[in-house]
Amino acid sequence: MKAPVRVAVTGAAGQIGYALLFRIAAGDMLGKDQPVILHLLEITPALPALQGVVMELNDCAFPTLAGVVATDDVNVAFKDVDYALLVGARPRGPGMERKDLLEANGAIFGPQGKALNDHAKRDVKVLVVGNPANTNALIAQQNAPDLDPKCFTAMVRLDHNRALSQLAEKTGKHTTQIKKVTIWGNHSSTQYPDLHHATVDGKPALNLVDQAWYENDFIPTVQQRGAAIIKARGASSAASAASAAIDHMRTWALGTEEGDWVSMGIPSDGSYGIAPGVIYGYPVTVKDGKYAIVQGLEIGDFSRARMDATDKELREERGGVEHLFAKK
Ligand code: NAD
Numbered sequence: 121m122k123a124p125v126r127v128a129v130t131g132a133a134g135q136i137g138y139a140l141l142f143r144i145a146a147g148d149m150l151g152k153d154q155p156v157i158l159h160l161l162e163i164t165p166a167l168p169a170l171q172g173v174v175m176e177l178n179d180c181a182f183p184t185l186a187g188v189v190a191t192d193d194v195n196v197a198f199k200d201v202d203y204a205l206l207v208g209a210r211p212r213g214p215g216m217e218r219k220d221l222l223e224a225n226g227a228i229f230g231p232q233g234k235a236l237n238d239h240a241k242r243d244v245k246v247l248v249v250g251n252p253a254n255t256n257a258l259i260a261q262q263n264a265p266d267l268d269p270k271c272f273t274a275m276v277r278l279d280h281n282r283a284l285s286q287l288a289e290k291t292g293k294h295t296t297q298i299k300k301v302t303i304w305g306n307h308s309s310t311q312y313p314d315l316h317h318a319t320v321d322g323k324p325a326l327n328l329v330d331q332a333w334y335e336n337d338f339i340p341t342v343q344q345r346g347a348a349i350i351k352a353r354g355a356s357s358a359a360s361a362a363s364a365a366i367d368h369m370r371t372w373a374l375g376t377e378e379g380d381w382v383s384m385g386i387p388s389d390g391s392y393g394i395a396p397g398v399i400y401g402y403p404v405t406v407k408d409g410k411y412a413i414v415q416g417l418e419i420g421d422f423s424r425a426r427m428d429a430t431d432k433e434l435r436e437e438r439g440g441v442e443h444l445f446a447k448k
């Protein structure tokens with residue numbers, strides 16, 4: 121067994137939290153040889169419910185659970201953490217767009233960014249799940265001037281997994297036979313699920329499906345999947361979101377597979393003509409705990425227009441929250 125690492129999860133008594141904590145504690149995120157100390161943050165009224173979750177975590181007697189800290193103090197929650205999954209936020213209801221949550225949730229991520237800045241490990245890996253995830257990640261990052269901006273990422277892995285699943289179903293193959301799918305941009309209905317570089321069983325994906333399906337079925341289905349789940353369940357996705365969060369962190373910690381990539385919302389460095397600084401979904405490979413944007417992909421007019429539309433939305437969201445950034 122390795123030395124334990126500290127993993128913070130906010131919104132730990134919420135529905136994603138309930139689907140997430142037990143898998144992290146069981147070693148699904150960082151490996152069966154990596155003990156974790158969970159740091160669970162909740163708002164004060166949710167602390168009794170959180171205590172129940174802590175009792176259940178202890179009752180599982182997981183070999184990889186080395187301790188639990190449960191608190192409503194953000195400074196305690198982020199003390200010395202190696203990983204932070206920022207889940208706690210208000211989810212959207214039927215008929216809302218994720219950006220309708222900007223004001224309500226934006227105020228949460230500034231103080232959390234500052235607390236990470238003041239207390240977390242200097243190479244902390246932060247994943248923002250709470251919506252609107254990309255712009256919340258930017259708010260947190262902009263309140264953490266002493267941390268590397270690349271410490272802050274947003275989750276588009278759920279969209280990536282949804283794209284794998286839709287394409288697998290259409291082609292009659294398993295998701296494991298699909299490589300090089302990309303989610304460009306925002307975790308919102310402007311996201312662009314791109315199959316131009318994807319392969320199914322080694323063959324170009326777009327040779328196996330017709331353009332009408334790609335354009336009129338696949339893309340809107342992936343873009344609207346969150347809303348479809350809210351409509352069907354009466355609550356936003358939870359187990360699949362938790363699973364994607366685990367995938368995102370596991371890949372970031374342990375690396376991508378040879379010959380494949382994943383999609384991560386990361387600070388744009390201007391690659392592919394995207395506005396520098398926005399937290400944008402890119403195809404990335406990961407090695408030794410560091411992610412790198414896949415470079416040199418050919419981008420046609422179809423993709424360009426869609427990549428720019430989601431960039432525009434992210435720039436607009438950024439414009440609406442700049443008052444929440446720490447003064448430089
Ligand atoms: P939930 O309402 O069940 O749980 C949220 C929890 O966060 C609650 O227990 C609440 O008390 C807590 N919380 C609120 N403010 C907090 C704060 N300041 N600090 C700590 N905890 C706080 O919601 P959920 O279904 O678990 O969803 C959480 C978030 O994840 C929502 O914003 C939702 O839209 C988002 N989400 C994102 C994705 C994605 O792909 N990025 C997918 C699904 C859901």
Ligand code: LMR
Pocket residue numbers: 211212218251278345346347349356357361
């Ligand atoms: C999702 O994609 O399922 C989540 O972001 C929840 C939502 O609001 O769509």
